[in-house]
Amino acid sequence: MRLHLTLNGSLVDLDEDPTTTLLEWLRARGMTGTKEGCAIGVCGACTVLVDSRPVSACLTLMGTLGSSTVVTVEGIAETEPALIDAFVGCEAMQCGICTPGHVMAAAAAKLAGIGSRADVDSEIRKWLDGNLCRCTGYETIVAAVRTYVER
Amino acid sequence: MSQATVARPASRTDAKSKATGATLYTADFDHSGALHVALVRSDVPCGRIVSVERTAAEAVPGVVGVLVAADLPEALCGRRVRDMPLIARHVVRYAGERVAVVVGESRAAAESAASLVEVDIAELPGVFDPLDALEEAAPALHDAPWSYPGAVVTEGMHPNLQSLVEAGDRDATAQRLSESAFSVEATYTIPSTKQGYLEPQAWLAVPGPDGSVRLRGTTKSPYRLREQISTCLGLAPGELEVEPTPLGGDFGGKGAPGDAPLCVALARRFHRPVRLVLRSAEDLTATDARHPARVTVRVGCDSEGRLTAMSFDAVFAGGAYAAHKPGATVNLHGAVEAALGYKLPVWSTRSRVAYTNTVPKGHMRAPGATASVFAIESAIDELARSAGIDPAALRAANLLGDGDRDAYGHRWEQARGVQTLEAALNAPALVTVPAGWSAGTGLAVYCRPTAASSTSLRLTAGPDGSFVVEVPIPETGTGNHTVVRELLAEALGVSPTRVEVRQVATSLLPGDPGVGGSRVTVGMAVAVAELARRWAAGDGEGPVELESKASYPPVLSFAAQIARVAVDPETGQVKVLELLSAVDVARVVNPVAHQLQIDGGAVMGFGSAVMEDALEQDGLVWAANLAELKLPCAADVPRLTTVLVEGGRGIGEADVKSVGELTNVAVPAAVANAVADAVGVRVRDLPVSAEKVWHGLNALEAGRVTR
Numbered sequence: 133m134r135l136h137l138t139l140n141g142s143l144v145d146l147d148e149d150p151t152t153t154l155l156e157w158l159r160a161r162g163m164t165g166t167k168e169g170c171a172i173g174v175c176g177a178c179t180v181l182v183d184s185r186p187v188s189a190c191l192t193l194m195g196t197l198g199s200s201t202v203v204t205v206e207g208i209a210e211t212e213p214a215l216i217d218a219f220v221g222c223e224a225m226q227c228g229i230c231t232p233g234h235v236m237a238a239a240a241a242k243l244a245g246i247g248s249r250a251d252v253d254s255e256i257r258k259w260l261d262g263n264l265c266r267c268t269g270y271e272t273i274v275a276a277v278r279t280y281v282e283r
Numbered sequence: 284m285s286q287a288t289v290a291r292p293a294s295r296t297d298a299k300s301k302a303t304g305a306t307l308y309t310a311d312f313d314h315s316g317a318l319h320v321a322l323v324r325s326d327v328p329c330g331r332i333v334s335v336e337r338t339a340a341e342a343v344p345g346v347v348g349v350l351v352a353a354d355l356p357e358a359l360c361g362r363r364v365r366d367m368p369l370i371a372r373h374v375v376r377y378a379g380e381r382v383a384v385v386v387g388e389s390r391a392a393a394e395s396a397a398s399l400v401e402v403d404i405a406e407l408p409g410v411f412d413p414l415d416a417l418e419e420a421a422p423a424l425h426d427a428p429w430s431y432p433g434a435v436v437t438e439g440m441h442p443n444l445q446s447l448v449e450a451g452d453r454d455a456t457a458q459r460l461s462e463s464a465f466s467v468e469a470t471y472t473i474p475s476t477k478q479g480y481l482e483p484q485a486w487l488a489v490p491g492p493d494g495s496v497r498l499r500g501t502t503k504s505p506y507r508l509r510e511q512i513s514t515c516l517g518l519a520p521g522e523l524e525v526e527p528t529p530l531g532g533d534f535g536g537k538g539a540p541g542d543a544p545l546c547v548a549l550a551r552r553f554h555r556p557v558r559l560v561l562r563s564a565e566d567l568t569a570t571d572a573r574h575p576a577r578v579t580v581r582v583g584c585d586s587e588g589r590l591t592a593m594s595f596d597a598v599f600a601g602g603a604y605a606a607h608k609p610g611a612t613v614n615l616h617g618a619v620e621a622a623l624g625y626k627l628p629v630w631s632t633r634s635r636v637a638y639t640n641t642v643p644k645g646h647m648r649a650p651g652a653t654a655s656v657f658a659i660e661s662a663i664d665e666l667a668r669s670a671g672i673d674p675a676a677l678r679a680a681n682l683l684g685d686g687d688r689d690a691y692g693h694r695w696e697q698a699r700g701v702q703t704l705e706a707a708l709n710a711p712a713l714v715t716v717p718a719g720w721s722a723g724t725g726l727a728v729y730c731r732p733t734a735a736s737s738t739s740l741r742l743t744a745g746p747d748g749s750f751v752v753e754v755p756i757p758e759t760g761t762g763n764h765t766v767v768r769e770l771l772a773e774a775l776g777v778s779p780t781r782v783e784v785r786q787v788a789t790s791l792l793p794g795d796p797g798v799g800g801s802r803v804t805v806g807m808a809v810a811v812a813e814l815a816r817r818w819a820a821g822d823g824e825g826p827v828e829l830e831s832k833a834s835y836p837p838v839l840s841f842a843a844q845i846a847r848v849a850v851d852p853e854t855g856q857v858k859v860l861e862l863l864s865a866v867d868v869a870r871v872v873n874p875v876a877h878q879l880q881i882d883g884g885a886v887m888g889f890g891s892a893v894m895e896d897a898l899e900q901d902g903l904v905w906a907a908n909l910a911e912l913k914l915p916c917a918a919d920v921p922r923l924t925t926v927l928v929e930g931g932r933g934i935g936e937a938d939v940k941s942v943g944e945l946t947n948v949a950v951p952a953a954v955a956n957a958v959a960d961a962v963g964v965r966v967r968d969l970p971v972s973a974e975k976v977w978h979g980l981n982a983l984e985a986g987r988v989t990r
Contacts (some may be wrong), residue, residue, distance in 0.1 A: 164311035165304020167531070170563045170909035177481050205304035219302040220294050223875045226883065227760025228301030229482045229531025235302055260917040264909070265749040266479045266532050267760050269882030270917040272875075 136199040140207025150195025154180065154187075157194055165205035165232045169264075176263030178244060179233040179240075180204050186240035186262070205232035208239050215239055215280050224276035226267035237263050238277040247281030256281070295765045296784055296878070297529070297758055305427045308531050309485040310502050310560045317348055317487065317556035321393035323383035323400045324569060325375035328902025329409030332373055335383050336401035337858075345392030347553065349400060351383050353771075355552075359431065360515035360544045361606030362507070364445070364613055366431040367643065369515075375404060376424050376603035377642050378902050379569030381542075386549060386557070397504075409640030411902050413600040414445040414577065416637040424603060424638040427480045430619070434605075435613045443638040445605040446613040449958045450691070451594075451631030456581075457628045459592035463583030465670035466591075471658035471967045473951075475575040475600070475904075476895040478647045479887070479914045483566040484541050488550035488557045496547050497788070501527040502648065503759050505768020506799025507609075508540060509789045515544045517550075523547065527757035527786040534887070535646035537759075538799055539571045539607040567912060568904040571607040571645025572897055573600040574615060574636070576654035580662040588672045590681045592629040595621045597654060600644065601636040605799040607645035608636075609799075617652025617948075622659050622690075624700050624730025624841060625681045627690035640902045646799070648887060649944040652729065653951070657969060660727035660952035665965065675708055675726055682728065683839070697932045700730060700841050706928045707843035707865035714860040714922055720849035723961025727844055727949035733941035734837040735934050736806030739793040740814050742771075743826040749781045752814075755795035756803070757786055761943055762876035763803050769873055770808055770937075774815030793830040801941030804872060805927065808937030809833045835935045841867040841928075842945040844885070846953035850961040855977030857958055859889060860921040862950060869933030869940045880942045881925050888950025890915045893970050963990030 133150040136143070148157065155178045158166050166189050169177035173188040179193055180189045181203040215238060218224070225231040241247075241259045249255045256277045257270070265273060300306040323335075337349040348354075352372035359365040371382045383400050387393035410416040410424070428434060436444050460466045486500035489710040496518075502508045505525040513523050530537055542559055550557040559796035562568070582593040597618045605613050612619060618634035634651070647653070667674035682700030683689060707726070716722040741753040752771055758764045764784040766843040772779040811830035818828045850856070862885045870875045898905035906912035933939040951969050959965045964979030982988045 142305075164307065167308075167482070168560075168563075169483075172563075172908050172910060174909045175481050175563075184574070208304035209305075216299065216302045220298040222297055223298060223879070225295075225298060225301045225760075226762065226879055227480070227482070227530055227532045227758075228297060228306055229308060229480070229819040231301045232304040235304075255919075262916075264481060264914050264916055266481060266534070266887070266914060267883045268879050269923060270887040270920055271882050271923060272879065274917060 133195055135194060135197055137197060138201040140203055148194045150193060152194045153190055154192040154194060154197065155189035158189060163204055163215065167221055167229055167232060176233040176237065179236040179263060181240055182215050184243050186237050205235055208235060212239060214283055215269060218276040218280040222272045222276035222279060224272040230263060230265045233263050234260065234273055238280050241277060242281045252278055252282065295762055296768055297764065299872055306529055308482055308526050309487060312487055312499065314487055314558045317558040318388065318553055319388045319390040319393045320546065320557055321385045321397035322381050322560035323385065323397050323402060325371065325378055325380045325382050325404060327375065327404055327406045328378040330355065330375050330404040330406040331808045332371065332375060332382060333403040333405050339399040340396040343392055343396040343399065345388040346385060346396045346907055347388065348386045349383060349396065355548055356516060358544065360511060360513045360540050361433060362511060362539065362609040364431050364433040364605040366425065366428065367513065367604040367606035369548060377640055379642055380603065384545065386553065395435055399562050409902050410443065411641060413598045413637035413639055416639050417441050417635065424640065428638065437746060445601040445636040445638055447635050448612050448614045448619050448907050449633045451535065452629060453631040454593065455629050456592045456594045456631040460581050460594065462582045463591040464586045465666060466581060466583030467665045467669055468581040469662055469665060469967055470577060472581045473575060473576050473608050473654045473657055473969045475515040475572045475897040477567050477572050477897060477912060478534035478536035480532025480534060481538055483561040483563050484537065484570055485560040486543050486546040488546040490550040490554055494551060495522045496550050497514060497524045497526060498543060498547060499528045500543055501530060503530060503537045503757065503799065505789050506755060506794045507797050508543060510620055511540050512544045512547050525789045529757055530759045533759045533798065534648045535650060535799065536571055538797060539645045541570060563909060565909050568907050569642060572642055573647040574601060574644040575899065578658035579652055580658045582662050582666050584666055584670060584677065587793065588670065588677045588680045590625060590627055593622055593627050594630065594656065595659065599633045599636045600639040600641055602639055602643035603643045604643040607643050615651025617649055618655050619651065621655040623689050623732065624683055624728060624855055625690065626683060627685055630690045641899060642904065649948045652948045653891060656727065656729050656948045657951045660949060661955055661967060664956040664959065675704065678728060679704055695839050698839050699928065699931055700728065703841035703865050703867045703928045704728060704843045706865060706926045707845050710863055710924060712847055712861065713924060714847055716849045721849050721852050721961040722776045723957040725953045725955065725957030725960055727952035727956060729838050729842045729945060729948040731801065731941065731945060732795055732837040733801050733805060733840060735809045735833055735835050736796055736800065736802035737832045738795045738806050738810050739830045740810055741792060741828040742814055742818055742828050744824055745783060749783065750775065751783045751785055753785050753787045753792060755792045759798045761803065761880060762873060763798065765876060766804050766872050767807050767811060770811040771815065773813055775818065777821055801943045805934050805937065805939050805941060808872065808939050809935050812937060823891050833935065838934050840940045840945055842949060844946065844949045844953045846950065846957040848954060848957040848961055850958055850976060852962060852980065855973040855980055857893060857973060857976060859893060859921040859954055861924060862889060863924040864946045865926040865928055866942065866945060867928045867931050867940065868936040869931040872939060877942055878925065881946050882923050884946030885923055885950060886920055888947040889921065891947065891969060892954040894950040896970055
């Protein structure tokens with residue numbers, strides 16, 4: 133199936149099996165920042181942006197993407213240094229396997245205007261309910277997302 | 284050099300590479316040219332293998348081989364007891380056990396072929412409950428378990444016994460309990476659950492032309508794993524190299540050899556790199572999970588609230604193999620050391636681990652203690668309420684203080700049980716209870732001894748006055764590399780940014796027991812101080828290599844935790860509003876990393892308290908994915924409050940205490956005690972669910988039980 137994606141700002145024309153998942157496709161291209169955790173769309177370790185919305189790459193079939201714009205952690209690291217700085221500065225990680233997914237969820241939170249809502253922390257916690265972290269207890273992750281979305 | 288002159292770094296060694304997705308975990312490494320492995324697993328918990336039909340699987344394009352036990356070395360593997368085969372031979376002992384392995388040119392080919400392997404197993408009656416397993420007439424899982432290398436059981440014992448540890452005086456304890464002014468007896472249960480790391484177990488084994496293998500994978504103990512695999516497969520020293528690799532979470536689950544020996548054997552057989560990345564569902568249903576436990580506690584006190592005696596009797600379902608337990612007793616230290624934090628004149632303990640037809644159980648954050656502390660801290664609460672004594676006052680009267688002797692006869696300098704408890708009690712409540720809900724407050728205490736571990740390090744001069752320190756362990760997420768960098772920078776009097784921490788393969792340093800037992804920061808602190816001393820005495824060029832076998836007496840760390848809950852009296856729903864952790868600390872090396880361990884532990888304890896259950900029934904794990912095994916998300920987490928109880932004395936001159944396995948342990952008892960405080964319902968079976976509380980409320984109302 134012919135696809136015309138924009139991946140991290142670059143146009144990519146490709147012919148791909150429509151049943152390949154976006155996660156498999158990204159990782160096969162060496163873009164391993166997007167992780168396979170639960171593989172059923174629960175843990176959020178594979179979160180990427182598709183047309184500015186956070187999606188689980190493990191559940192996204194290439195055939196559904198058409199001419200979408202896809203942004204991964206490798207892309208956001210280039211375009212949003214303030215987001216990376218917020219996670220680094222708040223030490224919002226331990227083992228780090230969930231961190232790219234949380235970074236992408238934070239990028240989506242900013243695009244959705246979370247930073248301007250009342251009771252930002254509670255909104256952030258609800259926003260992050262699709263991203264699990266087993267290490268940190270979430271306190272520094274919430275702090276990092278708040279730092280970024282309130283900028 | 285004073286600390287004031289050393290600039291604290293703002294960040295961890297691994298922060299930027301993790302935030303940008305650049306950190307490579309095992310599944311991320313280049314595996315071009317590798318063969319992919321998929322496992323065919325038993326779907327019944329107990330049976331005899333009649334046949335394995337491979338023809339259809341072998342016909343799948345890209346399949347290189349479909350192997351059964353007869354095609355592989357007849358090898359047994361384990362951390363201490365070597366009782367686990369590479370692939371089930373003749374019999375299967377748990378659902379999820381490997382019965383065949385498919386090797387293919389792609390993961391998709393291997394996985395689809397694996398689904399075509401037809402396994403015929405004649406099912407046999409299994410044993411799932413550990414007490415059933417230890418009945419006289421129970422079917423034996425193994426013919427002669429005492430004959431396995433490393434076994435601690437002997438012929439004549441029940442064949443389903445993996446381990447038995449008994450101590451104390453049962454008769455005197457029973458006598459004293461019968462004479463006590465107040466006593467309670469109750470049985471508490473905890474279910475199996477998974478460590479909950481998000482990175483499934485994975486291995487990449489790369490053979491060299493000479494038959495040697497380089498292995499990377501999800502292990503926190505590279506040197507121990509090398510030894511276990513080499514022993515299992517009969518490899519000569521030098522034939523196996525293990526590369527430490529960042530772990531995507533551990534919590535005790537990544538110390539077992541898992542599928543690594545099989546992958547190494549396959550790499551040697553096919554002379555090609557071999558890669559196995561488990562799917563999450565396999566990881567949750569077939570790898571080392573927490574031991575489910577049943578614990579009976581009898582505890583008594585006099586009219587003043589002084590404990591008179593305690594008997595503790597735990598039985599754990601160990602699963603089909605003992606292979607995942609590393610301790611010398613093949614038991615769980617948290618059960619063997621039960622009630623360590625209290626003064627107890629008379630006591631007895633027994634901890635049994637049984638072979639059961641379930642997934643072989645392993646370690647999870649404070650193994651054994653999660654069961655024993657839930658039971659003992661619940662029982663002490665029940666005792667206090669039945670005696671009409673404030674549960675906090677009862678604990679204060681009995682916790683260890685400076686110079687006190689524990690039940691086992693050891694005298695502890697600087698034991699700070701009472702101070703830690705008082706710090707928790709003095710902290711104000713920061714939450715309010717919703718209208719119409721019943722408020723409750725519960726308290727529980729955990730006391731943990733920690734010693735320094737041995738390790739090894741090498742320090743060399745880098746360019747421009749910088750340093751490179753080589754370490755034998757991977758970064759598991761706790762910040763262990765950051766701690767080494769900061770301690771070393773401080774000792775050398777340079778900025779932490781001038782120190783590079785490099786994890787190196789197992790041939791490059793003398794050894795290390797691996798991450799675990801809350802001993803890494805303590806052991807590294809001791810080793811780094813010695814390394815810096817040797818550097819200062821040297822020529823300034825290096826390298827200086829250190830094999831640290833420092834032996835210090837252990838120190839105790841206490842955590843006193845308070846749960847403030849609201850219970851809906853109509854539905855039994857429990858909201859945990861706040862978890863307060865008072866933590867007994869000495870010198871804190873990195874305050875942020877330290878706090879992350881406290882918070883992460885408290886949230887894991889919260890999950891154990893109210894959410895997590897692997898739903899293991901008749902040998903099958905029903906919580907087979909992360910939608911079924913509920914782990915706390917950000918929106919679930921209660922308010923977390925920490926009180927650091929400063930002024931403790933840590934180990935040696937490093938003066939640090941452990942923290943990694945402190946704050947997850949007492950939370951379930953604190954929550955159960957808070958629910959009892961709120962509505963009078965005692966839940967003795969984790970997790971504390973709305974359903975159990977609702978049934979308890981109904982029983983109270985019907986007068987079947989009393990508050």
